[in-house]
Amino acid sequence: MGSSILALDVGSSSIKAxxxxxxxxxxxxxxxxxxxxxxxxxxSLAREFSHEALWRAIVTAARQAMTVAAVKAADIAAVxxxxxxxxxxxxxxxxxxxYLAPNTDxxxxxxxxxxxxxxxxxxxxTTGHLPPFFMAPAKLRWFQVHRPREYERIHTVLSLGDWxxxxxxxxxxxxxALAGEAGLLEVTTGRWAKCLMRALGLRDDWFPPLVxxxxxxxxxxxxxxxxxxxxxxxxxxxxxxxxxxxLLGMGVAAPGDMGVLAGWSMTSQAVTASPRFDPxxxxxxxxxxxxxxxxxxxxxxxxxxxxxxxxxxMYGAGAAAFRRMEREAAEVTEGTEGTYAxxxxxxxxxxxxxxxxxxxxxxxxxxxxxxxxDTLARAFMESTGFAVREGLERxxxxxxxxxxxxxxxxxxxxxxxxxGIIAAATGRQVALASVEHVxxxxxxxxxxxxxxxxxxxxxxARNAASRLAAVATDGKAVLAYHERYERWRRLxxxxxxxxxx
Numbered sequence: 001m002g003s004s005i006l007a008l009d010v011g012s013s014s015i016k017a018x019x020x021x022x023x024x025x026x027x028x029x030x031x032x033x034x035x036x037x038x039x040x041x042x043x044s045l046a047r048e049f050s051h052e053a054l055w056r057a058i059v060t061a062a063r064q065a066m067t068v069a070a071v072k073a074a075d076i077a078a079v080x081x082x083x084x085x086x087x088x089x090x091x092x093x094x095x096x097x098x099y100l101a102p103n104t105d106x107x108x109x110x111x112x113x114x115x116x117x118x119x120x121x122x123x124x125x126t127t128g129h130l131p132p133f134f135m136a137p138a139k140l141r142w143f144q145v146h147r148p149r150e151y152e153r154i155h156t157v158l159s160l161g162d163w164x165x166x167x168x169x170x171x172x173x174x175x176x177a178l179a180g181e182a183g184l185l186e187v188t189t190g191r192w193a194k195c196l197m198r199a200l201g202l203r204d205d206w207f208p209p210l211v212x213x214x215x216x217x218x219x220x221x222x223x224x225x226x227x228x229x230x231x232x233x234x235x236x237x238x239x240x241x242x243x244x245x246x247l248l249g250m251g252v253a254a255p256g257d258m259g260v261l262a263g264w265s266m267t268s269q270a271v272t273a274s275p276r277f278d279p280x281x282x283x284x285x286x287x288x289x290x291x292x293x294x295x296x297x298x299x300x301x302x303x304x305x306x307x308x309x310x311x312x313x314m315y316g317a318g319a320a321a322f323r324r325m326e327r328e329a330a331e332v333t334e335g336t337e338g339t340y341a342x343x344x345x346x347x348x349x350x351x352x353x354x355x356x357x358x359x360x361x362x363x364x365x366x367x368x369x370x371x372x373x374d375t376l377a378r379a380f381m382e383s384t385g386f387a388v389r390e391g392l393e394r395x396x397x398x399x400x401x402x403x404x405x406x407x408x409x410x411x412x413x414x415x416x417x418x419x420g421i422i423a424a425a426t427g428r429q430v431a432l433a434s435v436e437h438v439x440x441x442x443x444x445x446x447x448x449x450x451x452x453x454x455x456x457x458x459x460x461a462r463n464a465a466s467r468l469a470a471v472a473t474d475g476k477a478v479l480a481y482h483e484r485y486e487r488w489r490r491l492x493x494x495x496x497x498x499x500x501x
Contacts, residue, residue: 002077005453006066006230007444008058009242009437010034010083010160012103013264013304015054017061018440019069022077022453024463026444028069029437032061036102042146045106051097055167059227066229076230079168079220080237080447082245082439085181086134087160090143090206091172092153099143099150100163103134111145112138115200120281126196128180128187128275128285135183140202157184157206161238168236169218172208175238177287179210187285187294188275213240213289214446214457237450239443243267243297244289249442250407250433251465253290253458258395258403260388260422261438262410266303266345268391269295270399282349283398289446290457296398298391299348303384306344307412310380314373326416328374329381338363339371340488341379342495345387347394357495381418385425385481386488392426407468409433424477425485431468 004027009016011034018029035053039046066076086103112133115123123137124130132138136157143151158166159178166172179185179192184207186193194204211217216235225232239245243261247269252259255273260266275285275294284297315321342358360379362371371379392403405428413419414436423430435441445460454460 002075002234004069004071004075005078005080005444005447005451006062006076006228007080007082007239007440007447008062008164009245009440009443010054010058010081010087010164011242011264011439012084015057015061016437016440017058017065018437018444019065019071020441020444020448022448022451024445024448024453024460026435026441027071028065029440030061030064030068031437032057032064034102036104042107045109047102047105049100049102051100054100055227058164062228073229073231076234078216078235078237078447078451079228079230080239080443080450081161081164081168082239082242082443083159083161083164083178085159085178085241085243086136088136088139088182089158089160089163089166090154091156091158091163091166093155095166095170097163098153099139101139102160105139106133108138108142109133111141115141119199122196122199123183124281125277126186126193127183128277129183130281132183137183137197137200137202141200144202154203154206156208158208161240162208165217165236165238168220168224170221171218173211173217173238174208175215175240176210176212177240177244177289180287181241185287187287190287211238212291213238213244214450216450235451237447239446240289241286242439243269244286244295245442245446246409246439247271247295247442248289248445248457248461249435249438249464250409250431251461251463251468252407253288253293253461255293256401258392258406260391260406260408262303262384262408262412262418263439264304266300266387266410266412267297268300268388268395268406269297270395270401270403272296272399276399278398282347283394289442290461296395298394300345300387300391301348303345304412307380310343310377314377322416325377326418329377330417332374332378337371337375339375339379340491341376341383342492343380343383345384346492347387347391357498361491381421382425382481382484383488384418385422386485388422389426389485390489392428403428405429405431407431407433407465408471409435409438411436419471420473423471423473425481427478427482430471431465432471434467434469
């Protein structure tokens with residue numbers, strides 16, 4: 001057996017490949033932009049992949065990561081796959097892609113709205129997710145209405161990660177937790193949601209066999225092995241959803257554990273021993289990678305994209321802009337002279353998604369108390385910390401457990417002052433992941449467990465937890481942020497009321 005694991009993460013903004021040793025030590029990673037296009041004839045909200053362009057991006061990321069890690073074909077013991085949630089593939093009987101799209105494909109917004117109006121409670125109690133227009137049933141309904149011939153040709157419905165595993169092995173299988181994140185699973189039983197499909201007027205005959213996170217779904221075909229530069233016959237492991245893999249990569253695996261992932265989007269998730277549904281229907285319920293555990297999730301929405309927009313708008317393009325913004329924001333003390341930001345992350349109301357009012361509030365007249373760009377950058381980072389705090393408070397209500405500590409990871413917090421600001425703004429102990437691509441790292445741990453590097457996913461998670469580092473903060477900052485957080489919430493609530501007028 002080889003000594004290393006190759007993990008592939010088909011993400012929303014980028015495709016990451018990470019190489020780690022079988023004992024869990026990360027070696028190297030590489031990322032390339034995810035190639036998304038707007039298809040003709042499907043509406044302005046539609047997004048799709050070219051399957052060949054997506055495959056080329058996966059291959060490029062994998063080969064670059066292996067090169068940086070200085071591993072050879074014979075060193076790879078397993079290839080593991082994770083992906084963004086709600087990304088989907090519809091295949092015909094021959095395995096050809098009828099539909100391959102990311103989670104940003106919103107073509108089915110009207111079909112999803114109809115499903116929400118007629119079946120909201122049943123949809124949530126079955127799948128643990130709302131609103132339907134994000135999910136696979138709405139997109140299947142879109143094909144049923146707008147492309148009935150292609151709808152009848154659909155043979156297999158896969159998540160994006162399952163499609164990547166199919167491309168690697170030729171085997172059709174559905175990873176259980178990913179199926180749940182796509183709205184295709186009975187979240188309490190772990191079975192395909194066939195009864196819901198029939199209630200929605202959809203077929204129920206397109207589901208492949210289900211497998212758990214960490215399961216070997218097949219072995220690399222000769223063509224896939226040649227593309228990746230890996231030996232033919234290497235096992236391919238289904239690792240599950242990117243968020244759950246991120247939890248695994250931060251050691252968040254036991255009931256009561258909490259993790260926050262800050263990437264293209266931002267999520268806060270608590271591990272539970274049973275599914276915990278939210279009476280307000282605003283928190284998601286999903287399966288954890290560890291069998292027999294669930295997750296409660298408050299989704300905080302747009303994060304990395306907003307972070308990049310702030311940097312680009314105020315500091316210019318390129319990596320240097322991020323470094324300048326982080327350096328200047330670090331020099332501003334908590335308080336930002338009365339300036340508040342309402343940009344980027346905020347706990348989403350899954351019953352009423354839409355464009356909300358946001359922006360920057362600051363003292364006026366500007367001539368008397370102007371806000372410099374370092375103050376504005378700091379205010380944005382503080383608003384991110386406040387959003388995380390509110391998400392944790394919502395999870396406490398859903399799970400009935402107080403959160404005194406949580407793990408934090410993702411590209412947004414790998415450097416600069418943001419992790420410290422989040423720790424102070426939340427008033428909790430924070431342990432920071434040292435691995436940049438933490439979801440890909442979690443997938444690598446699942447692969448290592450599959451080939452015997454760890455006795456179980458729980459042991460792999462304990463290994464990951466040992467690599468976290470405590471984020472330092474001080475009591476003065478926590479007290480200052482407590483008062484600012486309460487004012488930020490009041491102002492945010494007032495702005496939401498304006499949005500509803």
